[in-house]
Amino acid sequence: MMSERSSPAESDGRDMPRHSGVVLVHGLGRTFRSMQRLERRLNREGFATHNFDYSARSRAFTDLVADFQSYLESLPIGGTRIDFVGHSLGGLLIRGVLAQPQEFEVGRIVMMATPNQGVGIIDRLARTGVPELLFGPSVKDLGTTASTFRSLAVPQAEIGIIAGTQPFHLLNPASWLNSVLQAEILHDGTVEVASTRLPVMADYLELPISHTFMPMDLRVIDQVVAFLRTGQFDHDADSRSQSERFLAAWGELLDTLKDGLSDSAAARKSRSPGGET
Structure with a gap:
């Protein structure tokens, strides 16, 4: 585990006000269900949560930011302090909405x-059209030379960044490609570790976790709670035992299978004559 601390002056150690909420934003190709384990933990810790769901398959990045803005405006959060937690593309959507004035106070993020500097594998595959075919038009804005998100300012808030360093996961197709095309680069199977950094961070942490299932990992969830409460990650947290990791891995797999079945059922319903559109 690698960590990087800011100076103590960048965090005041204050507790999270109970009346404020945490907005959760999932990553590309996932759904709000991928954030539900984290959401349940936050609820048990006393945090109110708002779990934003979106589909990037037919939407460009700017469209997704507009959708997210509309979602925030629909919430009764005006005048309150709101924290944000984003996975992968979700972090960029957070940067996108916070680039414009809001009616709430921005707390911790x-x-x-999150590929704050872009995703290298997208550059390598751009000419093939495969990334856009698999993930939709928003993926075009995630290359390392894309200007859409690289022009976004860093939000004026306490920002904690967690990067994964496990380069391969059986259920992450991108990690199969990265293991061949970017074997010499430290990455989480999808996003290069160096790409997660921002020029201003309250805290930074690297964990041996793969990209896709990061929001479900118990170590990550513990660190999210720690940062939301104190503005710092728990750099002294003990590593879990092998048995705990084994059980957590099975939990992640079962959650993924359940998500897939639920998404398939929802898709079948939407295609049925009397289903939703």
């Missing part, structure tokens, strides 16, 4: 495996 946790970014999990």
Whole structure:
């Protein structure tokens, strides 16, 4: 585990006000269900949560930011202090909405495996059209030379960044490609570790976790709670035992299978004559 601390002056150690909420934003190709384990933990800790759901398959990045803005405006959060937690593309959507004035006070932000400097594998595959075919038009804005998100300012808030360093996961197709095309680069299977950094961070942490299932990992969830409460990650947290990791891995797999079945059922319902559109 690698960590990087800011100076103590960048965090005041204050507790999270109970009346404020945490907005959760999932990553590309996932759904709000991928954030539900984290959401349940936050609820048990006394945090109110708002779990934003979106589909990037037919939407450009700017469209997704507009959708997210509309979602925030629909919430009764005006005049309150709101924290954010985003996974991968979710972190960029957070940066996108916070680039414009809001009616709420921005609290703390946790970014999990967010490609703040772009995704190298997208550059390598851009000419093939495969990334856009698999993930939709928003993926075009995630290359390292894309200007859409690289022009976004860093939010004026306490930002904690978690990067993964496990380069391969059986259920992450991108990690198969990265293991061949970017074997010499430290990455989480999808996003290069160096790409997660921002020029201003309250705290930074690297964990041996793969990209896709980061929001479900118990170590990550513990660190998200720690940062939201104190503005710092728990750099002294003990590593879990092998048995705990084994059980957590099975939990992640079962959650993924359940998400897939639920998404398939929802898709079948939407295609049925009397289903939703």
